[in-house]
Amino acid sequence: MPSPKLADKLAAQRATMSEELRLAYENSVAEMLAIGAGTTALGLGDRFPDIVLPNAEGDLIAIADLLALGPVVVTFFRGIWCPYCRLMLDALVVALPEIEAAGARLVGVTPETGGLALTTKRNHGAAFEVLCDVDCGLGLDCGVVFRTPASYRALLLKHGRDLAPRHGNESWFMPLPSVFVLDRSGIVRWRFFTTDFSEQAEPDDIIAALRALGR
Amino acid sequence: MELHQVRYFVALCRTLNFTRAATECNVTQPALTRAIQKLEEELGGALLYRDRGMTQLTPLGRITLPHLSGMLAAAATARRVADEALGRQQMHLRVGLGPAISAARVADVVGRLARHCPTLDVHFEEGTTPGLVEAMLGDALDCALLPDADLPERLHRWRLCEECCVVLLPAAHRLAARDTLTAADLEGETLLVGQRCGGFALRMIEAGDASFTVRRCGGSWVQMLDLVAAGLGVALLPDALVIGPGLVSRPLVAPELRRGVALTVVAGRPQGTAVAQFVKLCRARAFAPA
Structure with missing residues (x-):
């Protein structure tokens, strides 16, 4: 029997939300839409920034070095506290052999500091790079960073999810779920972006986008 | 939110003048004004008062500025390292070591940084907390590892370990x-x-x-x-x-x-590429207790 689609797992997770959480989530998504979130992300044909960031193991990784080996899939996470991100991570771990068979490298990006990138890798058995986007610099460069709406921030705090110590800053900015498929010259050829953080890109779609890059 | 909006906003905060900020950012003033308006819409309020001839930060603007400039600096660092590693520019890192803090704490981080910045010069200086804080304020040191009790407000600090x-x-x-x-x-x-x-x-x-x-x-x-x-x-x-x-x-x-040991830098001080990347590397990882 084929494993259920990521979308089904995300829907099942969404169904477990308390009334309070659901309201805050809906408000937050509505607020994101109202301020035009999603209109600022890198688009098809844009060049992905040529950046260097620390990885989970504490080394500096240059995106250019990864591109020299082939196409790159960059996926932004909110953090391991986020159940939707965890489902996405698990789905990507399963999809990794096919992504690599398509000649590509997978790179996760998290705004969480203090070793949480490594925790993320270990918890999920992820054999791909997880970069630590300290202070969300890359997220800003890619246009995927937004300030957490106040109501949602209050709810996260109430549930012990204070982002300040996790991010090492008090700014409460975080990336929205997004995936960029880059060809070997670093040009965005496919992307997924949503203001609804309970949605994620379907790994099958990422793999299809990689295959469409050709050769 | 877009990088250029944040760049314009930070320039405007520095100059408090739309014309000068636009010149500095190499854009027209209407383009700069539009970008700031979009940023204000996204952040849910005015960031600046625009009285005749007088531009001033609103309370929201004042709160938001350090966060946005931190993010902008992080983006710039990530890009600059990519450039400078190719350009083989000389880079410097001057680290203060507070009471009973050994360079061994961060030697591994320095090693990983040096792999990416082959021309890196490293300087360590041991001292008391007040002495090292003064050296940082006087720009004789880039950052310092200090016991994290009773540190002055002017320092940004990140606890690395206990x-x-x-x-x-x-x-x-x-x-x-x-x-x-x-x-x-x-x-x-x-x-x-x-x-x-x-x-x-x-x-x-x-x-x-x-x-x-x-x-x-x-x-x-x-x-x-x-x-x-x-x-x-x-x-x-x-x-x-x-x-x-x-x-x-x-x-x-x-x-x-x-005791806690924190990495500290002077808040709001622009950092060289190697320094900024050192701070990022330290913040990204966990430091073993001992």
Whole structure:
């Protein structure tokens, strides 16, 4: 029997939300839409920034070095506290052999500091790079960073999810779920972006986008 | 949110003048004004008062500025390192080491940074917290590792780890056979007390659980260890320090003394690429307790 689609797992997770959480989530998504979130992300044909960031193991990784080996899939996470991100991570771990068979490298990006990138890798058995986007610099460069709406921030705090110590800053900015498929010259050829953080890109779609890059 | 909007906003905060900010950012003033308006819509309020001829930050603008400029700096660092590694520019990193904090704490991070910046020059300076803070404010140091209690407001700090107090003894000392030690075990011992040795000895004396003979010693923890080896007394130091042969280290379990060690930089000070990337590398990872 084929494993259920990521979308089904995300829907099942969404169904477990308390009334309070659901309201805050809906408000937050509505607020994101109202301020035009999603209109600022890198688009098809844009060049992905040529950046260097620390990885989970504490080394500096240059995106250019990864591109020299082939196409790159960059996926932004909110953090391991986020159940939707965890489902996405698990789905990507399963999809990794096919992504690599398509000649590509997978790179996760998290705004969480203090070793949480490594925790993320270990918890999920992820054999791909997880970069630590300290202070969300890359997220800003890619246009995927937004300030957490106040109501949602209050709810996260109430549930012990204070982002300040996790991010090492008090700014409460975080990336929205997004995936960029880059060809070997670093040009965005496919992307997924949503203001609804309970949605994620379907790994099958990422793999299809990689295959469409050709050769 | 887009990078250029944040760049324009930070330039506007620096100049407090739309015309000058637009010139600095190499855009037209209407383009800059539109970008700021979009940013204000996204952040849910005015960031600047625009009175005739007077541009001032609103309270929201004041709160938001350090966060946005931090993010902008992070983006710039990530890109600049990519450029400069190719350009082989000379890079510098000057790190202050507070009381009883060894360069070994961050040597691995420096090594990984140097792999990416082959021309990196590294300078360490040991000192007291006030001395190192002054050196940072005077731009003689880029950053410092300091015990994180009572640090001045002007420093950004990130706690890297927590350290526990251990007792350092000559290997032949009567207490060396014990696995752990308490204040009562040390009754009557000579405690070495130094200005630049982490302050555990003073905290122990203040706790008043036992009485000791105090021997003051200047210098750093390195010299203090030499005095312990020479039999001048016992030392209370953080567990993270690497000790030489002839000495043993035993955890002090009562009282249990701890301290946090933070990486600090002067808030709002622009950083060189190597420094910014060093700070990122330190913040990204976990530091083992000892």
